[in-house]
Amino acid sequence: MPSFDIVSEVNLVEVKNALDQTNKEVGTRYDFKGSDARVELADKVLTVYADSDFQLDQVKDILITKLAKRDVDVRCLDYGKLDKVSGNKVKQTVTVKVGVETELAKRLVKLIKDAKLKVQASIQGDTVRVSGAKRDLLQETIALVRKEVTDVPLQFNNFRD
Template sequence: MPSFDIVSEVDKQDLRNAVDQANKVVSGRFDFKGSDSRIEQAEYALTLFADDDFKLDQVFDILNQVLGKRSIDVSCLDKGKIEKISGNKVKQTITVKTGVETELAKKIVKLIKDSKIKVQASIQGEAVRVTGAKRDLLQDTIALVKKSITDFPLQYQNFRD
């Protein structure tokens, strides 16, 4: 039976390259000369450092532009609160969301079942597996989920006949 998985993933190497490129842009900009503005990465957690709130927003905008150019969906970023560190310096932690959360997975399964398309959807860890008798039904399901779930980046993988 044909099947596919609905997942939400961000390639770690692409993310690392984007962070490196954003740091290069920040270090080369004239308005950041002499400031300690940078982005640090630990797995899927990014920490933005800057001298003040305005520069922190500028660093975040640069990161968004670079991620957009690398086709990483910026809606997977979850901004934390801005914290003051020594002096006027500030930092902000940004979490890169990966995996389909349980609530979203339940919402996707309910959406598929309510649509009356003859496919079965099941939650498998951080992914939703959709199985159907025909390939056309699976393609209809992908179109339905793409149209309905727009607030979270989803990918459709492991399409098997």
């Protein structure tokens, strides 16, 4: 019985490379001279530091640009709240979302069942396994999910005949 998995993965090596490039650019730019602007990574959580809200936005823009150049989908970033550190200094946490969350997985299963395709969708941890009798039905399911779910980067892998 043919099947495939719906997953949401991020290449963390590319995220680290983009983070290093961002810190390098922030260190060499004239408008950041003498400031404490930087980005740190700890266990899939990026922390952006800056001297003001404006500089924080600039650092985030640089980070997003570097991530996009390295083919990391920026829809996987979840921005936290803005925190005041000391004086005018601010920081913000940015979480890199990996895996299909249970709420999204339930939404995907409901979407596939409502489409009345002859396939079965089941939640297995942080992936959604879709299996069906024919390969064409699975390809229709992939097209349906790509069209309907646009707020989260999804990949379709582990395709088996």
